[in-house]
Amino acid sequence: MNLIDVHCHLNHAQFKEDLPDVLNRAKKAGLKAILVSGVNPPANREVLQLAQKYPVIKASLGIYPIDALGLTPDAAGLPHHQGKINLEEEFAFIEKHKNTVVAVGEVGMDFFWAEKEKTFAEQAENFRKIIRFCIKIKKPIVIHSRKAEEECIDILEQEIKNKEIPVIQHCFSGRKSLMSRAAVLGHYFSIPPNILRAGNFQTLVRKTDIKQLLTETDAPWLSPYQDQKNEPAYVLESVRKIAEIKEISVDEAADQIWENYERIFS
16 A cells, blocks of 8 residues: 655654654555645754655645744644744745645644634735745645634635645544535545544545545644554554545555545645
């Protein structure tokens, strides 16, 4: 099987001591590509370094909506950027490395960690600028939309015409009507291993054509195993659950997801 993790954070402090072991387990499980996502300028530079060191790692450079605002990030363990992110400077950096970068993300909007009333206008403006930049450099975009699913879809629908670039909804947690709306727009959904116990991801898989599904881990978070950090090898759990829900073999599910990955990131 060819397996793919389209979104994780292997530059997190939790992987500082055992990254080679994590990558060895991933390769044994069948991982052929691991997209490590940045969230701000220092994280993006770490991600690029990992991609240069390990061939299996691919760089997805991002501008996390909370970091873009200069707010305290929601999770410790990743590099922190002081103050608001200068979008134009980071766009220039990403474009300089666009032959190495396979996607832009994670990016989007977040009304869990930031108050919607106070930050909507700035978050929306930042998001529109990022989308237009992705269209300019012709890169897939990986979306973070925590408590902002409808707002992100509204803006994506306005800014991206005729499916100019692929849109990957990372850990999408919107209601059923928004799942259907995003699917009609041609968006892809990446499914984490905690689908084993998360009903919303099971519903998402049931409602979505398998040709629009991908697998991710968001490692070190969203582990399928309680009290154990997540890692890329565990995408196999996502594939197994997708196969069960779609009533196909694990090999068939893995093959289709790999085909989706190649179509998006070719």
